[in-house]
Amino acid sequence: MNSTSYIVEAFIPMWSGYLAVAAVFVTTPILIVIDDRRLVVGALAVLFLFVSLLFTNVLATQIAGIKLIVYSIVWIIIFICVQQNGWGYTDDSKEVYGLVLSAKIRFRIFAVIIVGLIGWQLVGKNSLPFPIVTEYVALGATQLVFQGLLLLAIARQPLKIGLGILVMFSGFGLLYSAVEPSLMVVGMLGVVDIAVALVICYLELIWKTNTQ
């Protein structure tokens, strides 16, 4: 037991810093740019793991553990949903023709870069109304919020829009937990995340039936 807690205590500070932010920078573009559901669901799992680690910077480790449990439930719901609807691409087109990227993909990459830069500048200028969080947490959180909003804006499939909402909420949750760390708020935000995941699965099933 002691050795486990020692490992956790040693492991969390190492992985919850800039490494977690880097993981956010890598995984959120995958959610936005790529339509292959296998990659999207895999990237979501990695993203949720590192967002949970980022939460240890603003919440007690036990409460961050609750976030990890919530994200695990959300991911399982999404996984089951995708498994029911079929893996592969969200539409019929393969986006990469040999080495040539389609216009849609190029646009998304461009949008991800622009939005990422905007988020970065916002943190750099210190214009966020959240003074307590550390710089790297703020950087990760703003990336999550902005990339989530981008996903909301450009996606058409229920799954992607749902992921946009979840990513945006996870970023907002990071900033908000720093100023409102009460268990009740964390719990209710967790309930909202699970409810969003459930409703997205419902919409995805109906959308798939409709398109078929």
Place this chain on the structure above:
Amino acid sequence: MSLPMLMMSIPVLTGVLVYNLRRWIWVQATLVCGAMLILLVLVLQAPVDQLVVLAGRDIHFRSSWEILGRSFVLLPNDRYILTFIFVSVLGFALGGAMVSVTILFYPVVLSLVSIIMAIMFVQPFIYAALFIQIGAVICVFMIVDYKYSQVAGALRYLAFVSIGVPFILMAGWQIEMYQIRPDDATLLKQASLMLGVGVLILLAVVPFHSWMPIMARKSPPIVTAFMIGVVHAAIVFFLIDMLVQYDWLRNNPQFFFAFRIGGMLMIFAGGLFVISQRSFGGLMGYSALIDWGCTLVAIGLRLPDSLGVAAMIICARVITLVAWGLGAGCILGVNNSSDDVRLKIARHPFATLSMIVGGLSLAAIPCTVGFPARWALLKMLARIHPDYAIVLLVSGLCAWVGYIRLITEMIDFSSIMSGELYRTMLKNPARMVLSVFIVASVIIVGLVPQWLYSKASIMFEHIAIILV
């Protein structure tokens, strides 16, 4: 016994029962109406914080309910708003029994009643934002099912609510910070800004309005009507609660200016798009946008009389939308091709009448319930902001033109009068009676609006008194 707990539990428990009885629509409708009548009796008659003897037992109805350190408090002013909500749900439940609705309509409506009450009762108010988000998630189950499988409207609605809620949560945090640092006026400025942005997004101000016309075209009409008439109104009630609670907010002229501008944007965009609509659903969606714009402008004027007008618009809209939903529910199906609609119009004259009268009332045609409040607002604006009045007048005229053009295109009055009327009367007398009743209500209340105004203005009387 805690009255808020009792009132929030009744719809949830009835909802569980109704969910298990979802094959029998009339049983569902009866249970929902029964639950609403019980709630009405409770909200109007239950003596709060007094000991009463009921069936030989002493009962003490407390006005608050504490759970996990948070409280749900029933304030005296909430009673009139709750009465409006329960009566509205009663109307939609009756209407829903006569037309095509999604399979989860009744259980979701009951859950939403509980959530709306939670939004109004909960202290501190940041939890209301979370209830708004949960309510939006639940609404999706009512908007879409395997029959009405167009998900775009539900997705937009969910996305926009999800964008708006974080602003309200942040406003809540800044208000808490102000209580710790009362000298820092910047916190109040930021809180007003966040609250304004959040509420305006939730109230579907342009460009966050697109769910409204999409839902009006693709979702079951009575569900859309319920969303626009009741669920959307809950956000206004939340706003009024905020204004009553915080004097710095109601004394902030920029906050009200934002509402006036937001409302005018809705009126302008609604007028711009309503004239080009080729479907009754689209017309209704953009007319509702104009109507909601009027509500925001009326609140934004920050006058005691204009708040009465806002309350009148909200109440009139519900009567109008029940009429529209009842009619359109028969006429507009899943597949809304023009020929299908023409055929159904010829076969269902009473439903057609109900849909048209409801639609025209939403567009504020004279002699309907939608007109008096719009006229009162127009007169106020002409006195204070003549430029706003011109925009409102032109947008209203655009809605009229849109309706008149579509009615002349889609309806052949001679075929309706050639015997179909009699056959329809025999086919579904309950629907006919309800259609006639609601159409008569729309016209009579439109001709004699004082009765409705006296009832509606009580809803916002407390805030009007504070503003004076």
